[in-house]
Amino acid sequence: MASPFSITLVVITALALFGLPIGLSMICGSILYLWMAGMDMGTAAEQFLNGMYSNYIILSVPLFILAAEIMNSGSMTERLLRFCNVLVGRFRGGLAQINIVQSLVFAGMSGSAIADAAGSGKMMQAMMTRDNRYPASYAAALTAVTAVVGPIIPPSIPMVLYALVSDASIGYLFLAGVVPGLLMSGLQMVQVGWDARRRNFPVEPPVALREVPRITWQAFPTLMMPVILLGCIYSGITTPTEAAAIAAAYAVLISAGLYRSLGLREGYQALLTAGKTSASIGMMIGGALVFNYVVTIENIPASLSALLTGWDLTPLEFLILVNVVLLLLGCVLEGTAVLLIIVPVFVPTAQALGIDMVHFGVVAVVNIMLGLVTPPYGLLLFIVANISGSPMSHIIRDCLPFLGWMVLSLVLITLFPDLVLWLPRLAGYEG
Template sequence: MSFELASCLVTLFVLAGIGTPIGYSIILASLVYLGFAGLDLALAGEKILQGLYRSFILLAVPLFIVAANIMNAGTISDRLLQFCVAAVGRFRGGLGHVNVVASLIFSGMSGSAVADAAGIGKIIIQMMTKGGRYAPGYAAAITAASATIGPIIPPSIPMVLYALVSNSSIGALFLAGIVPGLIMGVVLMAMNYYISSKRGFALEEPVPLKQLPRHTANAFPALLMPVILLYGIYGGVTTPTEAAAVAALYALLLAGLFYRALSLRALYNIFVESARSSAAVGLVIGGALILNFVVVSENIPAMVANSLVGIDIHPLVFLLLVNLLILALGCVLDATTIILVIVPLFIPACRELDIDLVHFGVLVVVNSMIGLITPPYGILLFVINAVTGIPLKEIIGEIWAFLAVLIGALLLLILFPDLVLFLPRLLGYGG
């Protein structure tokens, strides 16, 4: 390792360790590298601008963020909840099942785990804890766990970022996330049923089946969004970026005109909040673009790929080791940093071992989402603590069972790639 790279890494870890936002940490560490390497510091700005101008796909990120915030602000979340309560609220652990199913449906609109947890998740926690039906820590834990499904089922902001660093098909990635997302939902509902039966949680009063068509009709326009997105991309009607614009426009028309639940003031606040969220993501992307230049300058991808030549390592062993590493990193790093900074190091090795990049991408995103609920960092745990006031200690105490079944689901996806690649191949993906 060169002195310049060592200085860069030390600066990065020190800044991140003292609490500097990761985007600033990466940028400053990269500037340290450029300085010690005798390169013009203005090269940092040049690399950011080149990366952004060449990546039309990045426009999808703020557009999906806008769509998610509009969905949260309107009455769309309430209508989806009423539908979920009518559909699965009658079973043991009913509101826990409602929590998971709502996340499955809402994930088809937001593409963001944080948006899911802070928006619809807060409403469900209030429903679950009302009258002492569920312990606050349990309600918060299952909400955090189910929110991890958000970026797995399309649309997915992390998958857009992974497509940027791997040159994979966004359409194939979106399709590949559907079955894993459903599997995650099933294992969470199974664990919820087991815990609810063991602790004797009260049954909810079932909604009469004759009311189910009415609740379905109320939620139906919102349920159409993922269908519109996938048809637009795979039907050749839109590019992924254009599909994100369609998603934002559809959410705006739905909340503003169809449901009439969006004022001009609320829309202004949505745009301001979306700009802030997009800027936060943009800082990390900008830092990653410079850091990737540093990595390429040090010839690290080629070194990783060359180190595998002649080594008899099975692709399955490689996947298990990489996922163990990402799982460990997920305890201290956010998903965006892992995907933009860490994952590109393994892309050449995947190609060398003939590992399908779409399969690898879905594993990375699922693993990164599990990291969002892994103590001690687990940003979703902090988000729910912030929006509900439920003590972090109670949430962490209840999260372990859900964390265990999600890791089990990840292992299943590693061992059986067809679970991930079935739908993309069915619609023409050649990987």
């Protein structure tokens, strides 16, 4: 006879396949487990409420999302694009390079790959495909792979969620993502440079020298946002959650007060979109908290830790195993679900092997972000395909070279932890 836990897994999988959101699927399956185990089914609500309301850090997620939506609703993103054009627009394939740079800068403000792809990324696709300057599939693929950097460069919503399940320091996690994010963007720029010469991409008209100070001055308030955000966190003035609130308030102040590009209608739409996205993520977090309680009752983390310890793996062999598992799961599962359900199962083993939790967190987040652009479930692929109208097969084809570079980045940060831990150690991290 099947155990209650195995039945629970089947029910969760079936409900998800039938289209029920994965968060609700986990809640339903967990309640079924509690009933079959003869436990109080109200425990599910208790775990949900305690987990959601006792973790102050979770509040930063909707605030970062709101800040990104306000940026996209106002003119902050447009001014950012014009500034990026000053930096790299004059090179062959300049618009493609602008796409990478704007994602890198936008990453320091939102922490969300989806906000990047659906906001500034949507503008970049329109600019790149105007007058058939770039193939629509290439513009879509580039937008998807550059948006992946968003949750790696601080601030990062996935790293906030990892801190929730691992008790790692958010501040050090944010710092640890800087070098991997820059490495990934740098390798993407190398690929674009190669493609530009091979496919004869156009050269954009250079910006007149006299225009540079004006464009820079107009973008200056936007560029100050990540400086203020990260400065507040690392100076100890605010917690990451309070810094997220400052980011949202600053975006409103600049968009509505200084740029006068955010009216009541745009503000309402930004609040509505941020609320919907936050509710979706919140339900996912709540479902994972309830299901993780079931996993704990079944003693899965300890059992897996004992199994892997019996295999006598070295730390590097364990990290390679985790990379393979997370990359495969990222192809078929939503990234937040993997981060909240699968990664916590590996944490005890990583700690037992002496693997640094900050390094492990960055490796896990990079893996999960790669899942956003790997078929068949790559969420960013669906978003950019919907915006561009290009066939998915063409977008995936143009994504593959960039995926190769991103996997190389993952290999490097796995093999060389100092790439990840260098900045945190400069800030006083003792790991």
